Amino acid sequence: MVRDKAIPMNLADHVMHEDSLPPAKEITIRSELGDIVAGLGLAGIAAWFMVEAIRLPDYSGTAIGAADFPKGLAFLLLLGALGLVGGAVLRLATGHAGESSTIRRPLHVLIGALLLIAFPLMMSYAGYYIAMGIFLTAFLYLADINRPLLVGGCVAGFLLFTKIIFEMILQTPLP
Numbered sequence: 001m002v003r004d005k006a007i008p009m010n011l012a013d014h015v016m017h018e019d020s021l022p023p024a025k026e027i028t029i030r031s032e033l034g035d036i037v038a039g040l041g042l043a044g045i046a047a048w049f050m051v052e053a054i055r056l057p058d059y060s061g062t063a064i065g066a067a068d069f070p071k072g073l074a075f076l077l078l079l080g081a082l083g084l085v086g087g088a089v090l091r092l093a094t095g096h097a098g099e100s101s102t103i104r105r106p107l108h109v110l111i112g113a114l115l116l117i118a119f120p121l122m123m124s125y126a127g128y129y130i131a132m133g134i135f136l137t138a139f140l141y142l143a144d145i146n147r148p149l150l151v152g153g154c155v156a157g158f159l160l161f162t163k164i165i166f167e168m169i170l171q172t173p174l175p
Helices: 009-018 031-055 068-094 106-126 128-142 148-169
Strands: 026-030 100-104
Touching: 026 031, 031 068, 031 100, 100 106, 106 128, 128 148
Parallel strands: none
Antiparallel strands: 026 100
């Protein structure tokens, strides 16, 4: 009996499924450019978190208040974003280029990013359940999961899960 060499799971999945994937557009970019774009985007999100946290009413005096957790998240996210951008700039300055990154189906990636940005707005206008139903359905479609019963089951199951956990067990109303 001959045994094949062990292949890491992610490589094995890639090799096994590579031939079965339909042809799709791909974009290849330098990892430094991707890190700079992602880092700047994360820095923008960190700034947004900080602005929104500052707007929260704080009745705690010198104790830890409602705004301190999102402020801490914003600060840590900003540190991570600056580290990402700084590492990319350092690699560019020293000539130690990283590997290129390939984005398969870039339009799907862009639509997914736009959905992530739109979700809080959808939730504030339509409420949690409607917004999450639309959001999950769209994401499943982007992931090529388009069988109606499967999509409906996944969405209904997730919404039921959040209803049971947050509203019934934790007594946290979802808007």
